[in-house]
Amino acid sequence: MDLADAAPTAGIAACVALLAVLVAPVLLIADPGTGLRVYYAAGTLGVAGVGFLSALLIVVFLSGKQDRSPADTVAGVALVAGVALFAIAVAWALAVDQQNLFSFPASASWIVWHRWVVVAVAAAVPASAAAYARAVV
Secondary structure, eight states: OOHHHHHHHHHHHHHHHHHHHHHHHHHHOOOTTSSHHHHHHOSSSTTHHHHHHHHHHHHHHHHHHTTSSOHHHHHHHHHHHHHHHHHHHHHHHHHSOHHHHTTSOGGGTTHHHHHHHHHHHHHHHHHHHHHHHHHHO
16 A cells, blocks of 8 residues: 555545544533533634544545546645644634633543643644645645
8 A cells, every 4th residue: 555545545534533533522421510521622723623623624635536537636625624623723722711621520531631631632633634635646
């Protein structure tokens, strides 16, 4: 498998993993009134922008992988959208209120690190888009 095939596959996997990481607190923290709404809404766009771009990029990467659009165009769109996704994820992670993080129950103490996991997984998206762009351009 060459890089032009592997990079969009890695991008799709990174986007799916990012969506899974974003949904994890909703599924794992069952206590009502925990502050999840405030947690997800932190920053200008909140984490919704990250989720939207992640879902959009799955379609973009699939478009390039299945040769439905020119590979260089898809790679460029994926790279720009991937960098935007990463920037929004970082902005959201920095905007999360520390006080809100400690309002969660003790069984959800992992929430303190969740935003940094989101940023780490989000970094894989522009990295795979850059690899794809390098392979096709």
